[in-house]
Amino acid sequence: MKVIVDQNKCVASGQCVLSAPEVFDQREEDGIVVLRAENPPEGLADDVRQAVILCPAQAIWLEEQEGEQ
Template structure:
């Protein structure tokens, strides 16, 4: 699995961080998503997919 972030789409809602804090974080200054783990281990795949699904701005792309 590879994850891509479109920062210009991110609205800073933080749903990704709530669902998968091991993979996502937010910048302090503006709340934009930060990708901590671009190639997460398999045990985190489900939460990464959920984070992408709940992102209100569709800023997270998951490639399997």
């Protein structure tokens, strides 16, 4: 799984950080998403997918790798 974020779309709601703090962070100055792990371990896949669903700005999406669900 590859995680992609669009900082220009981000509205700094922080839902991604609440869902997957190992993968997402926020900039101190404005709360915009910061990607900590572009290719997170499979054990975090459900949390990352939840972050995608919860993002109100649809600023996060995934590219599933071959063989992943």
